[in-house]
Amino acid sequence: MSAIRDELHSLVDQLPEDQVPPVLALVRENIAATHRRGGAVRTLERIQKRMRGVTGVDEELHRLRDESRG
Template sequence: MSAMREELHLLVDQLPEDRVPPVLALVRENMSSSRRREKALVALERIRGRMRGVTGVDEELDRRREESRG
């Protein structure tokens, strides 16, 4: 286990029992957002891969934006 993980375990062990749940919630929230970010990056790479070689995409998006405004 890395030194930082060991330190985290030691610090959590020193917390009063009622202070552990908020710390765990913070760690879980961070893990969840990290996973979402990873999934979004994977999806973006897939989209980029599918769009390689496609011409006129930017122009089409601009045209559609203009249509929706006016």
Template sequence: MSAMREELHSLVDQLPDDRVQPVIALVRENLLASRRTQAAATLEMIRERMRGVTGVDEELDQLREGVVSA
């Protein structure tokens, strides 16, 4: 376990029980926001790389709709 994780565990262990839940909620919220940011950045990178490629939008729409092209 990294030193930062060990420190977090140590600090949480020192909290009164009624203060642990708000800390966990804050960590979860931060984690979800980080994942959304990473997903948006990945999508933008894919869009940029695919810019100008003919038929990409149609292909993506077919994939979203579950249509398989032959």
């Protein structure tokens, strides 16, 4: 295990029992957010690959965005 993980375990061991659940919830939330960001990045990469070589895509996206504001 890495030194940072060892330190985390040591710090959690020092917490009063009632304070451990909020720490674990924070860690779990961070992990979930990381997975969501990774999924979003992969989706955008797939879209970019599919749109490569298609003319007028940027202009159409700008047009749609501007219409929704107006």
